Amino acid sequence: MLNWDHIFATRSSRMRASEIRELLKLLDRPDIISFAGGIPDPALFPDEEFKAAYADIFGGEQGKAALQYSVSEGYKPLREWLQCEMAKIGVPCSADNIFITSGSQQALDYLGKLFLSPRDTALVNWPTYLGALQAFNAYEPNYDQLTLGNRTPESYRTAAEKLGGAVKFAYLSADFANPTGETVDRAGRERLLKLAEELDIAIIEDAAYQSLRYDGEPVPPILALEIAEKGSIEETRTIYCGSFSKTLAPGLRVGFVVAATPVIRKLVLMKQAADLHSSSINQIAIAHVAERHFDAQVAKIRKAYSARRNAMLAALERYMPAGTVWTRPEGGMFIWVTLPEGIDGAELLARSVETEKVAFVPGQAFFADRSGANTLRLSFSCANEQMIDEGIKRLGRLVGGVGAMAAA
Template identity: 70%
Template sequence: MMDWNNVLATRSSRMKASEIRELLKLLDQPDIISFAGGIPDPALFPAEAFKDAFSDALTTQASAALQYSVSEGYKPLRDWIAGEMGKIGIPCAAENILITSGSQQALDYLGKLMLSPKDTALVGWPTYLGALGAFNAYEPNYDRLDPKGNRAATDFAAAAEAAGGRVKFAYLSVDFANPTGETLDRAAREAVIDLADEMDIAIIEDAAYQTLRFDGEPIPPILALEIQRKGSIEACRTLYCGSFSKSLAPGLRVGWICAAHEIISRLVLMKQAADLHSSTVNQIVTHKVASTMFEPHVAKLRSTYMARRDHLLAALAREMPEGVDWTRPEGGMFVWVTLPKAMDGADLLAQSLKTERVAFVPGRAFYADGSNGNTLRLSFSCANEPQIDEGMKRLGRLIRANR
């Protein structure tokens, strides 16, 4: 038999199974109460609207919908996205938009474009584990990005040089971040721009949850703040990654990158080499649905998810023992729980699946160095009120037993 290790690239050793993707398999077990997957509630998908849009696309635009298309993406969809970006303070044109197969592909492309082996990516502690998975293939090092109190740029640069490369970008999600649910205030966003300007590095702004604000005042995206400083998107170093996965439907795999045309043109070449273009028919139907019902549909999502967040926060306050803390997000899908230091989220999950039948995501996977095992992530997007009440009752009971 062939020994595949003889032909695999060194980067393959850094490709690990996603803990979340593995936990999603538990959703097929009817007795599991799951707070694991950060996925939208399928009951809220605008299925009828997509059914009509697919029918129309295959009736009136079949030759285009089923054909090869341009790598940049379907022009009407890019025009619509550009209009929406303008509403949040990011004036741009279709030429500043690249359609990707979900924002996950965007992260993979950006890692591939900028990271050489031993280069450093600045990331949150914790950060989205899908970003770590995307970047890991390009063999980087990681350093801790803390916009509320960053180290000096010279310290970051020296550490990267000592590790054999240089800092290439800062990656962060500023609104209702996965996994913590926390939002970065305006001063911290400005500080990230200051740091990036001083170091001459890129900023990757992951905006997957930006539309799901329940309360509090909206804060301009980092790219919007940078445009205010520099006058035009063409002068900016921020790359904004958006997605329809949390707002419309994840199965269509439609996301986008918004950035200066210089970097979009390079990403287009990467898209051509990777998969030519994202699904044409999916882009057409996404445009049809988004352009006719985006705002009222997202308003429905906000109302539903806000009620679930409120119910989860109340259940945590009622059921969790002393010594357990959690975040209070203004939107999104997640609450981040910090356990007493002696506890380990992975051990707790193993026990929970055996005895309490409650699923969640252990926090260690969200740290680039595998630290902070006494954390876990709860998603409230797919849990109804009885499930939240019973799930937190069981989880609280298990935590008490392990103290």
């Protein structure tokens, strides 16, 4: 066999398989109750609406354009619809401030490429979205823990310089974060804006779950707060990443970026060099469905996921042993569980799949420093309320038994 290792670029050593993607294979096993995949419930997809959209596209002149090359910025009617939606959440902008990507994961990859040179530092939460770490890893950065309140800008700058680079951006999901389900309050968002100003860095605001609020008062996006302060999106350093994957359909791979035009221009150049443009037909179909059905679709999934979140929180209260704690999200798809000390999430998963037939994601994968061994992520989006109760009952029984053995 040819040894490829000495031919591969050094960045390839930072590429690792997604533990979550591997766990998704368990979804095909009918005997497993899975809380692993943070994916939408396919039973809630607006499939009839998409059937009608594709029929409309091919029933008229749009059919030719749908199969043709297109502009790298993205389908203009979709960007114009997004322009109106962004205005509703306090982000006045033009269509030229919006760029369509092949899912928001591509946006994270492009932004890592745009900002990170080897040894630069990205500020991320501990824990953070695994997909962001995978996207950024290829550009050989260092990571520092983003905390909003108990560190000085100078401490971040000094730490980055000691590692041979500079701080380039702070990345976070401010609403119902993957994996914790937690939301950054307004004061925390304002502190982040101040930190970014003092460090002169970008903010990447991952808003994949922003539409999935079930209760509590909405908090303005970080980009909205910055525009209110500075008067124009062209003066802002926040880059807003959104997606239709959690609201309409993940398989169509349509995401978007909203930012000042100098950032958008660079991203367009990257798109031209990578895949020219996102799928024309999928962008047009998303535009059709979004224009006609977005609000109704969001209301439908909010109702379903809210009931499942409530069922999981109630089951955790009923079945989890003392010493186990968890988050109480106001939206999104995830609950974050911290196990009693001495219980390893990865070891617990192996036992759980074997003996209790319950799957989840061990928390260590979400930490840039591979800490957090006694944590795990539960997703409630794809399990009905009866499955949730039974699955958490089994998991609580296992945690209790393992905890008792660890204490003995």
